[in-house]
Amino acid sequence: MQSQSRELEELRAAEEQSRPLDAAGADERAARAAARLGHGSPLRQQLEEALATDLGTAAEEAGRIPGLPEIDHDLRRLQAEYDIPIEVNDAVVAYVRFFQNPKVRKHFVKWLARAPRYMDAFRAILREEGLPEDTVYLAMIESGFANLATSRARAVGPWQFIAGTGRRMGLKQDFWVDERRDPEKAARAAARYLKELKAQLGDWRLAWAGYNAGAGKILRAERRGYSDFWSMAKGRRVLKPETRGYVPKLMAAAIVTRHAEAFGFSRDEIQPERWTPYERVTVPRATLLSQVAKAAEVTERQLLDLNPELRRSCTPPRPFALKVPLGQGPVFARNWERVSEEAGQLAFAHHRVQRGDTLVAIARNYKVPLAAVQHMNGLRPGRRLRPGTELVIPLSPAARREAALALAAEPPPRPAHHSRHRAGPAPKAARVIAAAATAGRSRATVRVASGDSLWAIAQRFGVAVEELCRWNGIRNARRHRLMPGDELVVYAPPRAPASPG
Numbered sequence: 001m002q003s004q005s006r007e008l009e010e011l012r013a014a015e016e017q018s019r020p021l022d023a024a025g026a027d028e029r030a031a032r033a034a035a036r037l038g039h040g041s042p043l044r045q046q047l048e049e050a051l052a053t054d055l056g057t058a059a060e061e062a063g064r065i066p067g068l069p070e071i072d073h074d075l076r077r078l079q080a081e082y083d084i085p086i087e088v089n090d091a092v093v094a095y096v097r098f099f100q101n102p103k104v105r106k107h108f109v110k111w112l113a114r115a116p117r118y119m120d121a122f123r124a125i126l127r128e129e130g131l132p133e134d135t136v137y138l139a140m141i142e143s144g145f146a147n148l149a150t151s152r153a154r155a156v157g158p159w160q161f162i163a164g165t166g167r168r169m170g171l172k173q174d175f176w177v178d179e180r181r182d183p184e185k186a187a188r189a190a191a192r193y194l195k196e197l198k199a200q201l202g203d204w205r206l207a208w209a210g211y212n213a214g215a216g217k218i219l220r221a222e223r224r225g226y227s228d229f230w231s232m233a234k235g236r237r238v239l240k241p242e243t244r245g246y247v248p249k250l251m252a253a254a255i256v257t258r259h260a261e262a263f264g265f266s267r268d269e270i271q272p273e274r275w276t277p278y279e280r281v282t283v284p285r286a287t288l289l290s291q292v293a294k295a296a297e298v299t300e301r302q303l304l305d306l307n308p309e310l311r312r313s314c315t316p317p318r319p320f321a322l323k324v325p326l327g328q329g330p331v332f333a334r335n336w337e338r339v340s341e342e343a344g345q346l347a348f349a350h351h352r353v354q355r356g357d358t359l360v361a362i363a364r365n366y367k368v369p370l371a372a373v374q375h376m377n378g379l380r381p382g383r384r385l386r387p388g389t390e391l392v393i394p395l396s397p398a399a400r401r402e403a404a405l406a407l408a409a410e411p412p413p414r415p416a417h418h419s420r421h422r423a424g425p426a427p428k429a430a431r432v433i434a435a436a437a438t439a440g441r442s443r444a445t446v447r448v449a450s451g452d453s454l455w456a457i458a459q460r461f462g463v464a465v466e467e468l469c470r471w472n473g474i475r476n477a478r479r480h481r482l483m484p485g486d487e488l489v490v491y492a493p494p495r496a497p498a499s500p501g
Helices: 002-018 020-024 026-036 042-060 075-079 090-100 102-128 133-143 163-168 183-201 204-213 215-223 229-234 241-258 289-296 300-306 329-343 359-366 370-377 397-409 454-461 465-471
Strands: 278-283 320-325 347-352 390-395 431-438 441-447 487-492
Touching: 002 020, 002 090, 002 102, 020 090, 020 241, 090 102, 090 241, 102 133, 102 183, 102 241, 133 183, 133 204, 133 241, 163 183, 183 204, 183 215, 204 215, 204 229, 204 241, 229 241, 278 329, 289 300, 289 320, 289 329, 300 320, 347 359, 347 441, 347 465, 347 487, 359 370, 359 390, 370 390, 441 454, 454 465, 454 487, 465 487
Parallel strands: none
Antiparallel strands: 278 320, 347 390, 431 441, 441 487
């Protein structure tokens, strides 16, 4: 994930540094400067001759495209190769050259290697959703087909959805999974979103720009009198540089990909990835991927590769349809009962990192190996933890026994009317925002409201304050200050059935 995200950041920095659009506008600025000179000016004559020479050199290549002499046919034939609009102007040519830049070229080689793995699947989804198949190049310029890529704006996955748009398009995001990273689900969501943008804006170029900037930005530009993308891109402060470059970058990526060798990307340097056929198996409860891999007789890496939406190295604490390589479903079914019995039921604590927390201290507090915490959360040794980071702590059998004994020793909770906070959705009460069953107890995530205290929340759920603190990494209950909006995890014991009469 770090590698793919770093790749996006390096490309963004290279684009900001090289400014392809500035290079694209150089000839146009020179022509405007020449026009401002008098007709008799020797300098004007020199400028016009230089510009005419540049244009004439490209035009001399019979049947070639001005600016792209590498392609051995004309523009009309090039455009016929695609089912999306393809234009060749200074901006598109500038991005073709950008992809050939040594700093960027190495990344484009990776894109060309990933493309065979996803192109066919994405094209099929786009076709089913009624979109042009070559819309697939939008995923290329968004992420280079990288499932785990995360941008500075916290857009995620191959189609780079921000959280809100992803949810609106039906992509599930929680502590355990992020479907923005599922290549097929994200492609279908992107197709629906692009179809919506096309209906709003009426043109594919504007729809692509809207995918980057939001439909509102494009509609505001239209209200200012700009009727097409290229006029918006040339307008003063109409679109941000990123959006101005988005459409020509997409067209350039499509041109270079289909004519890779012509632009110097040889087959020998590209190691194409292949699509892995899969089938699904149902994992009924939270299970370490290492155990699922053992049951399916595959590697854990294969499972992570097929299921990039998993945010932890385990399945969620609910039935989950997991992808396994085609043919391994029956193997999983044959081995699952034995492997799951050997592994035992997995129990978790959900820890939100506080200021000053370290992995060593957290592991010691929960009495689990440091390596188990690192592995479960995909953390490298020595990594600093940011306050607010959510961690899954895999509780050992000994830790589970200790927790059970502590709960058994607790006195029963006071009646509800003795507490300042009654159960229910009152504005000042702690609000349950998520719940799951874990190791026979109910796991709830509670959002703190103004006036809440550790004692009141513990009383509400019938647990000890000490337990509440341990589950949430709180060292000193007296000194810890709850802030509205904080989230606490509670593992509530099962309620006893009411006695008759």
